Amino acid sequence: MNHYPIFTHLENRPVLLVGAGTVAERKAAALLRAGAQVRVVAERLNPLFSQWLDEGKIVYLGGQFDEDFLNDVFLAVAATDNRSLNEQVFRAAEAKGKFCNTVDTADLCSFIVPAVIDRSPMKIAVSSGGTAPVLARKWRQMIETLIPLESGKMAEIAGRWRQRVKAEISGTENRRRFWENLFDSRFATLAAQNNTAAAEAELVTQLDSFQAAKGEVVLVGAGPGDPGLLTIHALQAIQAADVVFYDALVSDGIMAMVRQDAEKISVGKRAGNHHVQQETTNRLLVEHALAGRRVVRLKGGDPFVFGRGGEEAQVLKQAGIPYRIVPGVTAALGATAYAGIPLTHRDCAQSALFVTGHSKHDGEQPDWRTLALGNQTLVIYMGTLQASLIAEKLIEYGRSENTPVAVISNGTLPQQQVRTGRLKNLPELAAEAPRPALMVIGEVAALGGELGWFQNDKVE
Ligand code: SAH
Numbered sequence: 150m151n152h153y154p155i156f157t158h159l160e161n162r163p164v165l166l167v168g169a170g171t172v173a174e175r176k177a178a179a180l181l182r183a184g185a186q187v188r189v190v191a192e193r194l195n196p197l198f199s200q201w202l203d204e205g206k207i208v209y210l211g212g213q214f215d216e217d218f219l220n221d222v223f224l225a226v227a228a229t230d231n232r233s234l235n236e237q238v239f240r241a242a243e244a245k246g247k248f249c250n251t252v253d254t255a256d257l258c259s260f261i262v263p264a265v266i267d268r269s270p271m272k273i274a275v276s277s278g279g280t281a282p283v284l285a286r287k288w289r290q291m292i293e294t295l296i297p298l299e300s301g302k303m304a305e306i307a308g309r310w311r312q313r314v315k316a317e318i319s320g321t322e323n324r325r326r327f328w329e330n331l332f333d334s335r336f337a338t339l340a341a342q343n344n345t346a347a348a349e350a351e352l353v354t355q356l357d358s359f360q361a362a363k364g365e366v367v368l369v370g371a372g373p374g375d376p377g378l379l380t381i382h383a384l385q386a387i388q389a390a391d392v393v394f395y396d397a398l399v400s401d402g403i404m405a406m407v408r409q410d411a412e413k414i415s416v417g418k419r420a421g422n423h424h425v426q427q428e429t430t431n432r433l434l435v436e437h438a439l440a441g442r443r444v445v446r447l448k449g450g451d452p453f454v455f456g457r458g459g460e461e462a463q464v465l466k467q468a469g470i471p472y473r474i475v476p477g478v479t480a481a482l483g484a485t486a487y488a489g490i491p492l493t494h495r496d497c498a499q500s501a502l503f504v505t506g507h508s509k510h511d512g513e514q515p516d517w518r519t520l521a522l523g524n525q526t527l528v529i530y531m532g533t534l535q536a537s538l539i540a541e542k543l544i545e546y547g548r549s550e551n552t553p554v555a556v557i558s559n560g561t562l563p564q565q566q567v568r569t570g571r572l573k574n575l576p577e578l579a580a581e582a583p584r585p586a587l588m589v590i591g592e593v594a595a596l597g598g599e600l601g602w603f604q605n606d607k608v609e
Contacts, residue, residue: 150278152261157224160184165218167191167238168228169198172252176226179262181206188222190214191229216241224248224260255279264289268301270308299341303332306340306348314356322391322442323361329389331355364438366465368458370451370477373484374400375561382475387411390445392437394430398449398585400562407447427457431464438470449585451479455505455530479503481528484560484587488567489600497592498526506532506539506588521546526591533586536579540572543590548572553595558583565604567597 164180166173169191177198180187189198192212201207210218214234219225225247227238232254239257242249251257263274264285273292277285307328318324331352339348367386372378379387384406387393392412395404407413416430430446437444452458452474465472481503485492492501504515506529520527521543532539533556544550550573558566568578572590579588 150255150280152276152278154263154274154276156272156274157183159223161186162223163188163221165190165222165225166228167214167226167234168230168252169194170228170230171195172230173226173228174198176228176252177201177207180226185223188218190218214238216245219245219247222247224250227251227257266292266296268296268298268304271301271304297341299343300337302340302343302345302348303337306345306352307331310349310352310356317356318359318361320361320441323359326362327355327359361441362443363471364441364444365471365473366434366438366444366446366461367473367475368446368448368452368461369475370453370456370479371395371399371403371447371449372478373450373480373561374398374402374559375483375487376400376402376406378478378483378561379403379406380475380477383477386445386473386475387447389443391442393445393447394433395447396449399447403447407445411445427460431461434461434465435468435470438465439468448477449480450483451477454479454481454503480530480560480585480587484557484565485528485589487561487565487603488555488557488589488597489602490555490557490589490593490597491600492526492528492593494593494596497524499524501526501528501591503528503530504532505530506535517542517546521548523548526589526593529588529590532588533579533582533584536588537576539588540575543572548590552590553592554578555589555594555597556582556586557589558586560585560587561603563604567601569594569597 159180160183162185164185165188166177166180167190169189173191174195174197177187177189187207188210189207190210190212194202194209198207202209214237219242225238225242227235227249229235235251235254236257239249239251243259248260249258250260250262255261258279261276261279263276266273266289275285275288275292314324314327318327334351334355336348336351339351369383369386371383387407390408390411392414393407394414394416396416404413414433434444434446446461448456448458450456453476458474462472462474481492493499502520502525504520504527529539550571552572554570554572554575556568556578566583568582570578575588579586
């Protein structure tokens with residue numbers, strides 16, 4: 150079930166609760182904490198409900214459910230142990246367009262109640278969409294341990310100062326930066342110590358000295374696809390970004406980790422199909438940084454390995470824009486590791502060469518003599534279209550036609566495929582391999598069969 154998460158404001162709003170047993174008691178207590186006016190229908194009130202009635206906290210409507218009770222309530226909760234009564238309440242609520250939650254019956258709910266981590270005014274709601282409440286509670290426990298008990302205090306103070314900060318700092322990005330810096334500073338310690346006065350003094354100091362930040366560009370390597378291969382720096386950068394320029398090689402799983410509100414701009418290009426010219430990308434990076442934004446240029450693999458990161462850094466340097474480079478796991482490392490192919494091996498490969506099958510200047514020839522040497526592993530990026538030429542030249546310059554090869558498609562992703570064979574068959578293997586694909590040539594390629602461990606990814 151694909152629920153739309155909302156937090157409702159129940160203060161002083163009437164809510165109908167049908168049932169007054171133990172389960173209803175928990176529901177009533179939560180509703181009362183949220184400030185709702187709880188109206189109870191139940192044949193009998195248990196002692197706690199009677200006490201609430203005496204204290205004037207709830208209204209008692211008697212033992213008989215009447216559809217008209219739903220007319221002016223905000224929402225309803227059916228919490229009896231009588232399934233047909235619960236169903237009657239739910240159907241009536243549906244007919245009247247009222248939200249209704251039926252305890253422990255997912256198909257009789259138009260809203261469900263999540264497990265909550267409460268650091269008021271901060272709250273985290275966890276839901277399994279009604280499928281596995283126990284797992285949702287387990288998540289809750291895990292998250293509880295991560296979030297300091299006092300962190301609600303920071304939100305409380307921030308709430309009081311929000312308007313003033315808004316008046317003094319212009320621009321949503323500048324304000325976001327102000328709050329981020331504040332929450333990472335000594336302010337957090339003081340808030341945790343419940344020292345409100347000192348925390349507010351710290352806030353004022355930082356507000357007075359706040360300067361609109363200069364933009365910067367972070368060239369971030371996203372790795373070959375598996376989001377688990379992002380570095381901590383990469384994760385932090387994509388979660389702090391105002392704008393992310395990404396290319397086609399960046400996997401959906403990684404894009405899902407980018408800060409939700411960041412602007413995401415595709416500058417994807419695949420060999421032979423340049424969607425956005427490199428010059429345009431360069432210009433956009435500079436423009437956005439000059440506007441004071443935190444720019445991330447997110448690239449598949451490593452930015453400095455066949456990724457034009459060098460060209461982009463040169464442009465930034467020339468424009469005087471501060472930049473950082475976050476390395477990533479390049480395809481030659483990631484895809485081979487997931488295919489169980491070691492790049493070097495004492496028995497048969499003393500070195501590994503990373504080469505591109507695609508050069509900027511057409512007609513430029515690689516040094517085939519060096520590439521064809523034995524005892525080395527060749528890893529070829531962007532090479533599947535040139536596989537026939539590559540195989541032919543390597544054989545011509547002396548590499549055995551029986552040298553093992555592997556073509557790894559979508560390395561590290563769930564749809565990874567590995568095709569293995571001999572150098573003389575490389576053209577066929579490459580032709581049928583989905584892209585992106587990496588070609589590995591050398592004795593180590595044969596080890597994939599023995600050492601492959603990732604999924605059932607072999608294609609004969
Ligand atoms: N900067 C990137 C390489 C960009 S060039 C890096 O460091 O990995 C693009 C080429 O990389 C593709 O043509 C393919 O040969 C290779 N490649 C990138 N991701 C890959 C993946 N997940 N599986 C196999 N090959 C990949």
